[in-house]
Amino acid sequence: MSALKPSLKAVGRLFLLIVLPILFVKYFNQYFSYLGVSLREYSLPIILTGVIYIAFRFLEEYHKNPKYKMVFSGIALTMLLVWTYYLLNRGVFTINLKSAGVTVYYYPLLMIFIILILLRYPESFMRYYLELRKYDQRKKPQNSGLKS
Amino acid sequence: MAKKLKVAIKAYSILLTLAKIGVIAIILLAAYSFAVEDVKIVNVGKPFVTYEGSKIIINIPVTIKNYGFYNITNLKINYEINNKTSQFINGSSLIGSIPTDSIDTFDVPIAIDFEKIYKEEYPGLYHFYNRDTLYANFSVSLKYMLGLVDISINMNHTFDWIPPIESTHIYPPEDVHMNSSLYFYIPYEIKTASYLSGSAEILGEIKGNGEKYGNFNTSLTLGTFYKGKIKVHINSEAMHYLITHSMPLKMVGNISLLGFSIPFQKTYHWGAPLDNLTYRVFNNGTLYYSFTDSAPYPLSMNVTKIYYYKGSEVGRDSSLYNVNPGEHVEKYEKLEITKPIDKIKIIFYEENTGFRYEEVINL
Numbered sequence: 143m144s145a146l147k148p149s150l151k152a153v154g155r156l157f158l159l160i161v162l163p164i165l166f167v168k169y170f171n172q173y174f175s176y177l178g179v180s181l182r183e184y185s186l187p188i189i190l191t192g193v194i195y196i197a198f199r200f201l202e203e204y205h206k207n208p209k210y211k212m213v214f215s216g217i218a219l220t221m222l223l224v225w226t227y228y229l230l231n232r233g234v235f236t237i238n239l240k241s242a243g244v245t246v247y248y249y250p251l252l253m254i255f256i257i258l259i260l261l262r263y264p265e266s267f268m269r270y271y272l273e274l275r276k277y278d279q280r281k282k283p284q285n286s287g288l289k290s
Numbered sequence: 291m292a293k294k295l296k297v298a299i300k301a302y303s304i305l306l307t308l309a310k311i312g313v314i315a316i317i318l319l320a321a322y323s324f325a326v327e328d329v330k331i332v333n334v335g336k337p338f339v340t341y342e343g344s345k346i347i348i349n350i351p352v353t354i355k356n357y358g359f360y361n362i363t364n365l366k367i368n369y370e371i372n373n374k375t376s377q378f379i380n381g382s383s384l385i386g387s388i389p390t391d392s393i394d395t396f397d398v399p400i401a402i403d404f405e406k407i408y409k410e411e412y413p414g415l416y417h418f419y420n421r422d423t424l425y426a427n428f429s430v431s432l433k434y435m436l437g438l439v440d441i442s443i444n445m446n447h448t449f450d451w452i453p454p455i456e457s458t459h460i461y462p463p464e465d466v467h468m469n470s471s472l473y474f475y476i477p478y479e480i481k482t483a484s485y486l487s488g489s490a491e492i493l494g495e496i497k498g499n500g501e502k503y504g505n506f507n508t509s510l511t512l513g514t515f516y517k518g519k520i521k522v523h524i525n526s527e528a529m530h531y532l533i534t535h536s537m538p539l540k541m542v543g544n545i546s547l548l549g550f551s552i553p554f555q556k557t558y559h560w561g562a563p564l565d566n567l568t569y570r571v572f573n574n575g576t577l578y579y580s581f582t583d584s585a586p587y588p589l590s591m592n593v594t595k596i597y598y599y600k601g602s603e604v605g606r607d608s609s610l611y612n613v614n615p616g617e618h619v620e621k622y623e624k625l626e627i628t629k630p631i632d633k634i635k636i637i638f639y640e641e642n643t644g645f646r647y648e649e650v651i652n653l
Contacts (some may be wrong), residue, residue, distance in 0.1 A: 146524070247440035254313055261306055268299045272292060 148203035150198050160192040163229055170237075181232060184279050187228040194222035212270035219266060223259045230255065294492040310511070320435040323358025329434075330355055332393065339485045340477035344405035344549055345483055349397035354388055360435050367398050368429040373422050375453070379403070402550050404454075418552050422451040454547055456481040460556050462586045463522070466563075472524040472532065476506075476541070476558065479517050486512040494543015496522055498560070503528040503539065513546070533647050534567040534585040536560060561585045561615075564638060564647055571625070571634065571651055578634070580620040589613040590641040595625070598633040605629060 164185045171181055187206050198218035233249035291425040323329045335351035340634040358364050365385040371378045381401050386392045416422075426449060428521050431442040459479045482490070496504040504524040508638055520541075524532055535581045539560045544551035561584035569579035583589050594608040605627045613619055625634070631653060 143622075241445060242442040245442040245444070247442070250438045251313075251317070251435075258306065258310055258313065258351065263300055265299060265306060268295060268302070272295055274297065277293060 145204055148200045151203060152200045155199065156192070157194045159225065160189055160195065163188055183251050184228075184231065188225060191221050191225035191228060195225055206274035208270045211273070212267065215266045215270060216263065218264055219259060223256060226259060227252065296590070316435060316438075319359040320439070323360070328355070328357040329362070333395075335395075340399075342401070344408075345401060346402045346404065346548075346555075348400045348402065350400070351395055351397050353395040355393045356388045356390055358390060358602065361390050362430070362432050363437060364433040366431045368428060368431070371400075371426045372425050373424055376450075378407075378417075378422075378424060388535055392499060404550065407574070408550050413553055417451060417453055417553055418453050418547075419453050419517050421456075424449055424451050428569070434456055440636055441563075450484045452485075454483050454486055455545065455552065456483060458554070458556070460520075462539070462558065463560065464586070465519075465589070465646065466585065466643045470641060471526055472504075472529040472645065474522055474524075475515070475519040475584045476522055477519050480510055480517065481515045482510075482547075484514045488512050491546040492520065492543055493546070494541055494554075495583065496524065498532075498537050501528070503532065506541065506543070530647060532562060532563045533645060534561060534562055534581070536562045536565045547614055563587075563589055563640060563643075563645065567638075567647075567649075569649060569651065571653060575621045575625045577625055577634070577636070578621065579623075580618070582618045583613040583615055586615055587642070588615060592639045592641060593621075594639065595623070596635040596637070596638040597625070597627050597631040599629060599631050604631060615618060 156158050164181070167181055167184050178226040196213045199223060202214035202218055205211050205214065230248070230252045234245065234247050236243060236245045238244075291421065306398045319322065324342075324594040331352060332355045333351075333353040337348050337350045340347045340349060354362070364545040366382060367385060368380075368382040370380045379400070383399050385396050385398070385428070408415065411417060428445045429442060430445075433440055463474040463476050464492065466472070470565055490512055490522055490617070491507065491509050493507045494505065496506065497500050498548055502525070504522055506520045508518060508520045511519055538557050541554075541556045542560070542602040543555075547553075563583055563585040564581040565584035567579065569577065571577050577595065590610075590612055591607060591608050594606060596606045597604050607626045609621075609623065611619075625631075633653065634651045636649045636651070638649075639645070
């Protein structure tokens with residue numbers, strides 16, 4: 143029963159983080175000649191990092207122990223970081239129109255996104271640190287009750 | 291302590307969310323500007339030509355509207371023009387910035403450095419005389435969205451290279467005149483590229499059989515289809531030879547254009563009016579001479595024979611006749627003199643052109 147909510151969230155993430163971007167690129171490839179990368183080249187790292195992210199986010203949400211949650215959250219955030227890097231195509235996108243090729247370089251913007259993700263590490267750490275303290279406090283009386 | 295940490299996490303989360311919203315807002319505002327065409331190229335005008343030393347600058351006026359949320363900065367144009375084998379022209383031009391809420395028209399200059407082409411192609415100077423297909427790659431780069439995004443637009447275009455000298459043609463010599471010297475006019479046509487203006491000088495020499503026979507000079511108007519006549523002066527030493535000898539003559543010269551001397555060479559056929567002149571006096575007192583009028587004009591010949599004895603003129607007679615172009619003349623003329631003679635001077639005089647040719651026969 144407790145796995146239902148994380149599972150639904152994982153399905154939602156799968157759709158949002160993997161299916162939707164790939165469909166978007168596929169749509170673009172039909173209308174413009176290419177985005178600078180092939181669909182296969184673009185999709186593979188997104189699927190890999192996306193699946194790992196979804197799996198660790200599932201584990202983070204499913205697990206009770208905040209210590210594990212913290213670890214899973216850290217791994218998930220790292221994967222999200224890599225996923226973002228590949229989703230934004232390493233900071234360059236090329237669209238080939240009929241008469242012109244438009245290349246957009248947005249590496250500084252990509253860096254801002256990555257910094258924003260990096261800033262989520264302390265948030266996650268602090269949140270789970272707080273939960274861990276509560277978790278330990280809850281566990282202590284249980285242990286002392288068992289001893290008595 | 292835990293409560294304080296909880297508040298801190300909350301505040302941190304809020305700040306982080308606000309930062310995310312801010313970044314997304316920045317992106318959406320930029321995307322909106324392009325989507326509703328607040329930022330777009332409004333017009334590409336008719337190119338016009340300016341000059342800068344040996345450079346011809348083709349300016350293309352471009353109007354860009356920037357009603358978007360951000361300034362366009364670092365607007366730069368790069369171009370590379372190649373033909374099938376090598377790079378022909380390349381260059382770049384920094385246009386600058388277009389602030390938000392403005393429409394700016396600027397000229398995109400494409401500089402054609404003729405000095406560079408001249409140095410690379412001399413003496414053949416292929417692109418000064420010949421058309422070519424050129425492949426141009428234009429690249430427009432700019433910074434947008436507070437300098438966070440660089441946009442580069444690449445365009446390929448194929449166009450025809452029009453050489454400065456598009457075509458030249460010369461016609462057979464006309465208006466041959468001779469008094470103290472021989473001179474004539476060579477009609478010519480020259481088409482120069484419409485991007486040129488002003489005038490050019492043509493200077494050169496007439497050569498035949500490896501020798502210099504004369505010289506010429508003229509000036510022409512550039513940027514149009516020009517028809518003119520080149521006045522050719524023949525040296526006095528070569529004058530008599532050319533009256534009796536048809537041959538290919540070479541015009542070897544230079545066209546002074548854009549500050550350069552562009553060599554050219556044209557060959558035309560010189561048709562001599564007394565071509566292959568031969569003469570002989572027979573023992574029976576008959577003068578024989580023959581020639582062909584290889585010139586493109588008819589001759590009104592006045593042939594005078596002056597008879598001498600011991601250095602003094604003892605008599606003369608003359609004959610008049612017309613010769614058509616291409617006509618072969620063979621004359622047997624009885625020497626109308628009863629006195630003794632030891633020398634005959636034959637003077638061939640053409641009344642229309644005024645050319646005069648003398649031969650002396652010692653008996």
